Amino acid sequence: MESALSEIEFLALSPNRVAVLRHLAQERRTRTELARETGASQATLGRILRDFEERSWIRRTEGGYVATATGELVAEGFLDLLDIMQTEADLRNVVPYLPTDALGFDLRHLGDATITMPSGTRPNAPVQRLLGFLRDADEARAFSHAFNEGSLTVIEQRVTAGEMTFQGVFSRRAIDAVADDAGLRRRLESLLDASGAALRVREAEIPLAVTTADDMVHLLLRDANGVLQASVDSDADAVRQWADETFERYWAAATPVDREDLPS
The missing domain is CATH 1.10.10.10 (Winged helix-like DNA-binding domain superfamily/Winged helix DNA-binding domain)
Structure with a gap:
């Protein structure tokens, strides 16, 4: 030794x-x-x-x-x-917020990942990073415990304009939170009516916030209090394969979101 x-x-x-x-x-x-x-x-x-x-x-x-x-x-x-x-060293500051038990790939595949942290001048930088991918993507899929306003807005606008397709699996709490806001509810209903979108709801919690935009996989990381801490995005094959397989698993176990089922 x-x-x-x-x-x-x-x-x-x-x-x-x-x-x-x-x-x-x-x-x-x-x-x-x-x-x-x-x-x-x-x-x-x-x-x-x-x-x-x-x-x-x-x-x-x-x-x-x-x-x-x-x-x-x-x-x-x-x-x-x-x-x-x-x-x-790259992941040291964000590893406390990585749901490592739910990540089905070796962390070495994040070696070339881009990590975006909030700053004093750009507190929403991780979300803005995600929105940049969504504005350019032809196809997007997501599985998440939340459906943030920025993502919903960009996705609804681009899907209804015929510029992209979208599939999403969200926790019941995420869908209910959107439906409780009048403005976001209208966007959600518009998205549900669009031919290029399909949404499903999962009654059990989803411990991740993952969006795949074309070949890029983006994770939003929050702390135990729900405060945004960072985002990680990668186009590594192993990360994309994990995201695709996890999405399919959640999708198969979820039920379609119906406008009539939204809380009034």
């Missing part, structure tokens, strides 16, 4: 070592190419290459260097660790 930790430390303490090993694990490189791609001096490169050769992580070939099988193994494992730590 100590030997392995010391080797991890050996790499971690030098970005140049990591960069050189990454490049050599991809394909053969000459010293000149490594110097250009990493910015390391020839003296530094010389020390790194000697250290790597001593560990049998690289070998000389055709005037250059290339990673050995064990060098590729080390590079893959270390770079995976770097990706994990970067993803953790």
